[in-house]
Amino acid sequence: MLSIILSIAGGFTAVLIGGWLFTNSMEHISHRYRLGGSFVGAVISPVLTSLPELIVFLVALLVYGGVSGEEVAVGTVIGEPFVVSTIIYPIIFLVAIIGFRRGSRNDLVLEVGRELILPFIVVITLYPTVLLPALLGIGVIRYVIATALFIAYLVYVGLMRGKEGVVIEDVEELRFIKLARFNEDVALALQVITSVLLLYVGSKYLVSGVVYLSRMLSIDTMGLSIIIVPTATVLPESITAIIWTLGNRDTMAVAALIGEKVLYSTIYPALALVLTSWSLTYEAIISVITVETVSVAMLYHVLRGRLTWDVGLIGLVGYAIYIIALI
Template identity: 30%
Template sequence: MFAHYALLALALVLIVAAAEMFTNGIEWLGQRLGLSEGVVGSLLAAVGTALPETLIPIVAVFWFGGKHGADVGIGAIAGAPFMLSTLTLSLCGLSMFVFSRTGRRKQEMKINNGLLTRDLCFFIVAYSLALGASFMSPDRTLRLCVAAGIFLIYPFYVYLTIKGESEMGDEPEELYLAKVFKLDSKRLVLIVPQILLSLVGIVGGASLFVDHIETIAKGIGFSALFLSLIVSPIATELPEKINSIIWARSGKDTLALANITGALVFQACFPVAFGVAFTSWNLDQKTIASGIVAIFSAMIYLRLITTNRLKPVHLMCGAFAYFCVIGVIIATDTVDPMPISSIKQLSL
């Protein structure tokens, strides 16, 4: 068991180190290409870290197949927006609060209201359509049309994000590979490899983390349901959390929050469109409840942002909603969850 704890710690160190490399590299890519903080945070960083976990529902549906695979796929699709809009934003707010209290950053938040408003509006629209699709006729043609509509929301969002006015971020710390090779940090020949290496480290670290934390939890006696609902999702969303914590520590609040809100839009479009098109998309009451909580949380944050009242403590409240919903799901679950071996295969 000690070996599992040691490897778990190693995985966490690997994820943190890779996330440091990723945030540094992605900021320099934005500087090199003249991109705004909105594009860097909401598009490049959000999509870069969200792509690996997006494969989970696809693997579940096509690899395992049948009702069990579809159920796990739908759970993975619905779980990401729920966790991002509650627990992940909460951890970001907690980081801002702690770092400001310890003098690592200024207390006040400095965010691009227009950028975050756009992200949350697109998420609310796309995910509301997704939840509504669960009540539609099972007609295949109609489902495909709805899926296509949800999918096409994202290119429009990308267009508006690139077109929208937003300031470039301050020049980041020297590129890590540039330090090694003693070259200019703006060289794409160094920036791109650093980003790719960091993504490999993030994926590898997350896979190792999921594997060993599930083994430890199973040895302690936690159920597979507990693992599938809580442990695995927290681990697979770990890169987004750490990226945002790193940016929050540096006082780069727009990047910290846009990394999460941009991932919300991505998760509400690509995986959801896949789910509507290739599964029955008959959401149960618990899944619908988690979706409603995600949308409601986004609406609250949207209101706070548009009225210039958003503070770290508001973000921290998302954890309360997350644990309340998780508690209800665990307490009322009567269906045998997917076997632990299958959960591990999906997580990896």
């Protein structure tokens, strides 16, 4: 049991540090291209911060394989939007309260730009399609849906490119800048390589810990991975959103989270539909319903330009229902 705990804890830590380093280095790369805030938040940032989940997905399939590895892979794809919708949004509102008390925020609600209507519509429209292959039981439909989701994401990126917003000027110093004797190119290369290695090693141990723990507790592997794996791998984008919330950059904070959900409503389900048998448990179905409910509630508020605390409350209720169903 101790070895399993150490495996999960060690993997969790490595993925967190790797994601932190990788995100920091990618921010410097994106800054050089002078891309606007909304585009960076809803497109660039999710692509970069979702790397931990992608590596977990690939490690589960290629290194472990079999039924357990496939269930962890699918659970990771289904679980990330679920964790963001049920846990991260309430944390964001808690951070808003802290920021308000510290004087870094003007109010307790999140003021967001209407350009975020598009990613919310994409999630609400496309995310439920991940249930169709499992519900209909038709093999070929998996490839049809996968192709459609991939094309939809490309269209989404093109549309968001025209909604860039203001260029972000504040970029934190590269973590490895002193190690590379202030040579930014060398520092950037070293930091990217180190972060990728940490993400791979951490993901491998995290997946193995989830598989062994599910066997020991006789809990469905997919159901458990929907909670544990995304809770670890969602940290990079969550930290980014938290920092932006404290700094009163609400549109950027929400864009980072909804952009991640767009990615997991299109590209990552498309990969899973092609590379796995895509068999879903009832826990997965509950998580999809929860994500849809929270997304619809948030779209209503985005249309008004203000997100209020009831969005976080809906997420917490959905999480509680899922835990009860899992137990």
